[in-house]
Amino acid sequence: MTANLRRRKLFSRVFEILCALAVVVALIPLAMILFYVIKEGAGALNWDFFTKMPKPVGETGGGMANAIVGTLILIGIAALFAIPVGGICGVHLAEYPETKFSSAVRFAADVLNGVPSIVVGIFAYGLVVLPVKRFSALAGGVALGFLMIPIVVRTTEELLRLVPGGLREGALALGATRSRAVFSVIVPAALPGILTGILVALARVAGETAPLLFTALGNRFWSTSLTQPIASLTVQVYTYAQSPYDDWHRQAWAGAFLLVMIILILSIAARLAVRRLERMNRP
């Protein structure tokens, strides 16, 4: 073996090792974050956390009951308009994939996906808060909904395209109209996957903080009203984290733990469901 060859093989080895190292380096923060979240958060998670309201400043104890419910309400509002809008948009893209219009829409959805969530928050502020000069749960839900739409669009389109074309042809051949064929045959076939995709999107927006800061604002008290500011898990964690109180820090970790758990569970479920769907469609 010549010296040149020996050198090249050494280089190759070194780079291969560096790449493996890169994987390790990336997994370290992941492990650390999960470790701290579990260590600090799981311990602080107790029944009070789920059922009690926040205590006045300085007092220990209490929980995040209002924030948990707030987050649920917010993602509920978001889902209410993001699912139909995003879903039907996805249907259009899947049924007419090659038109110029569809390309433009797909492009817009991807652009929307890349817009920082705080900017979407400003938009929701201008749309819902400014006209009535009031922060509201509705505004927060709208902001989250806008953030959800591109995810729902892409998930729906992809999963509908996975459905074998024979299904549509079969339905049409039996005399079904286009809308009938799509909505009663194709969409149901892809539904499990679409639903889990939606759940993942919901989990994602449930973790958003920035757009809520000036739409839903936050609320120390119990509120389920759509026209009032509302607490949310993320904003509450944010507020507590920046406070000087240890007890609030503990609760912040608990909130973080809850968020991470929800996201983990939903993303695992989503992966399994999509894999199941793909396997079903393979002959």
Next chain:
Amino acid sequence: MRRSSDDRTFRLGTGAFAAFVLLLVAGIAFELTRQSMLSIAKFGLKFWTTSTWNPVSGDFGALPFIWGTLYSSILALLMATPIALGIAIFISELSPRMLRQPLAYLTDLLAAIPSIVYGLWGVFVMVPFVRTLETVTPDALKRIPLFSGPPLGVGMLSAALILAVMVIPFTSSVAREILKNVPSTQREAAYALGATRWEAIKVAIGFGKSGIIGAVMLGFGRALGETIAVTMVIGNSPQVSASLFKPQYTMAAVIANEFTEAADELYLHALIEIGLLLFIITIAVNIISRLLIWSMKRRVVAPDVAPVLPAEEALA
């Protein structure tokens, strides 16, 4: 015929919802511009070059925020890109087949963690660590502007580090897709000419070059827009400084912190104008990166076949 009119209703009906998405993007642009008019009118282009940010006197200049955003994002990119590419190469070219899915899943998990959780970890774990780093930095080094500044822990370095971790999964997953799309015949040609493994990988990277640059830019766009994790660890002090240790401020962070405090319309409009710039920059970066990725995918299709519009890949 009943069938074709139903087809048409279907197409127009679903199309209306699709058009909504287009309108949404346009709407955001329009609304942001409208709500920043006062500031645009008063300051014009000076807004982007002045450093004073004085809500009391009504003098607003966004330079420190632009600086902070770009500096932190570029630093993050410098740290994240080699790692992200290393991961992409490892997963798609080097790892045993069994490990591929789990490793891909683990790196994608990084992308799923909400930024508030990153922020929390940043504040309670990373900032103290950086503070120790800063305190042990030898005084001789501290004289260089890069390392000057009080050992607070919060500052540019912490922000860049946290951004880097957040950017890694984005760049890596797109780069992985790109490498998967490089035809294996390219690597085969290299091997047949006596290339080592790394040399063959270099050929594949060369083929996918534009797509990989696109992946890097996508990560850049992500860093530019990150709000919560950054504001919790950057110190939130508007100053233009090359120092890694001094607390600074970003566009997204100032909006998050001061939006609800904006007492008068001009203040609010100034903040929204910053949001407008953020919007424009991130869209531009996004568009460029997607064009790069798309152009690379086109090349893979045989040159004598009309290029088919590629299905957009799922991004984390």
Next chain:
Amino acid sequence: MNDIQTESKISVRNFDFFYGPSKVLHDISLEIPAQKVTALIGPSGCGKSTFIRSINRMNDIIPEAKGTGTIMIDGKDVYAGDTDVVELRRKVGMVFQKSNPFPKSIYDNVAYGLKIGGMRNKRQLDEIIERSLTRAALWHEVKDRLHDSAMALSGGQQQRLCIARALAVDPEIVLMDEPASALDPIATSKIEELIYELKDNYTIVIVTHNMQQAARVSDRTAFFMLGRLVEYADTNAIFMNPKEKMTEDYVTGRFG
């Protein structure tokens, strides 16, 4: 260059090949002479590509692939523990079915093998590149645009470029896996002419599904069927006077 040797350039003995559990090559034994063109023919899927890729160990890239038996080049076992695969592949060049130039300039494509081998001297590179492109019958068509992208060439030109690229590292053997199957008749005949000229300096093994092509360019022909070597003889003998019935059926077009 080598004098005509009485010993075979490539000597294959009892070679089996497996993709995972399934056996795709059965007990192949043949001797390939130096500085001649040996053609491998047979219906698609009969293992000829797998066989040819075993000679330069390209199959090593596929994880579940495994070969047993001996393949010797100049008396040295290709699969021996101390054989350096990178060195082997420099000595045994390969041209693929679909041309696969790198998205670089024509110059850089041909220079690739040389550059990774450590050659830096521009004059040397220029010389070898010109020589290789000439040997591949491409020089006159590209000499004024060496720094243009290789992707701008036609299919036939790209294939000749790939041949030049393979020749640049000065191999002794050139393996060709259906080199003209993706080309039009004019480009094909240019490649065939090329093969005829190359054999003076190189040992050539060519896989082809086109019998007329095999009859035109090769000196010896091996007929493969379902992973087995059915018959191996001088090309004239195989086509005019085949010994096995299966061979006769194939070359007369009764199947395949």
